[in-house]
Amino acid sequence: DTEVTQTPKHLVMGMTNKKSLKCEQHMGHRAMYWYKQKAKKPPELMFVYSYEKLSINESVPSRFSPECPNSSLLNLHLHALQPEDSALYLCASSVDRGRNQPQHFGDGTRLSIL
Amino acid sequence: AQSVAQPEDQVNVAEGNPLTVKCTYSVSGNPYLFWYVQYPNRGLQFLLKYITGDNLVKGSYGFEAEFNKSQTSFHLKKPSALVSDSALYFCAVRDSLLLIFGTGTRLQVFP
Numbered sequence: 432d433t434e435v436t437q438t439p440k441h442l443v444m445g446m447t448n449k450k451s452l453k454c455e456q457h458m459g460h461r462a463m464y465w466y467k468q469k470a471k472k473p474p475e476l477m478f479v480y481s482y483e484k485l486s487i488n489e490s491v492p493s494r495f496s497p498e499c500p501n502s503s504l505l506n507l508h509l510h511a512l513q514p515e516d517s518a519l520y521l522c523a524s525s526v527d528r529g530r531n532q533p534q535h536f537g538d539g540t541r542l543s544i545l
Numbered sequence: 546a547q548s549v550a551q552p553e554d555q556v557n558v559a560e561g562n563p564l565t566v567k568c569t570y571s572v573s574g575n576p577y578l579f580w581y582v583q584y585p586n587r588g589l590q591f592l593l594k595y596i597t598g599d600n601l602v603k604g605s606y607g608f609e610a611e612f613n614k615s616q617t618s619f620h621l622k623k624p625s626a627l628v629s630d631s632a633l634y635f636c637a638v639r640d641s642l643l644l645i646f647g648t649g650t651r652l653q654v655f656p
Binding site: 435437471472473474476479486487521523528530531533534535536537538539541 | 586591633639642644
C-alpha cells in the first residue's frame with residue numbers, strides 16, 4: 432500500500448463535464464506534485480506545490496486547475512477536457528523541495544475522456 | 546540541463562540470474578540520482594537514491610545501484626532476479642526543482 436492516496440482510481444467523463452481528482456498524504460510532506468503519464472512513457476510534471484503555494488506550473492492548459500486546501504490535500508479540478516487528456520494522473524509528495532528528497536507516488540487516477 | 550538516458554527499452558532475464566538495467570546521466574555539478582519501479586496499474590515506487598558517498602547504493606527489494614562517475618552511469622542491479630521483479634523501471638535525476646525521468650526500461654523475468 433502506498434502512503435499517498437488518490438481517489439477515484441478510475442474516472443470516465445465527457446468533454447463537457449466537471450470533475451475533481453483528490454490526493455491525500457499524512458506523512459507531513461510539504462511539497463506535492465501532479466504528473467500526467469501516458470502508457471509506457473515517463474511521468475510528465477504538471478504542477479508543484481510547496482508549503483501550500485503553487486511554485487511550478489509546467490505550461491498546463493487552463494482546463495486543469497490545481498488546488499491545495501491544506502498541507503495534506505491536493506486537488507486537480509478538470510473541466511472541458513479533450514480526448515488527448517486521457518491518461519494516468521499521478522500525485523506525489525516529498526518532505527520538501529530539496530534535491531535529495533525522493534518523491535513518493537500514489538497509484539494514480541486513470542482518466543478516460545469520451 | 547540535467548538528463549538521464551536508458552538505452553534499453555526492454556531487458557529479458559531468466560529467473561535466478563543477475564540483472565542489470567542501465568542508466569547514464571548528464572549533469573552539471575553533483576548528480577542526485579534515483580531509481581523508481583512501476584508495476585502494472587500502480588504508481589511509481591522509490592527504490593533507491595545516490596546523493597553522495599559510497600558508489601554502491603543499496604535499496605528496496607534486494608536492488609542496488611552502482612554509481613560510476615568516470616562513465617557517468619548509475620546502473621541498477623540485482624544478484625538474483627525474480628519473476629515478480631517484472632515491471633517498468635525509471636532512472637531519474639533531480640534538477641534544481643524538477644525530477645527528470647529517463648524513458649523507462651521494461652524488465653521481463655522469465656521462469
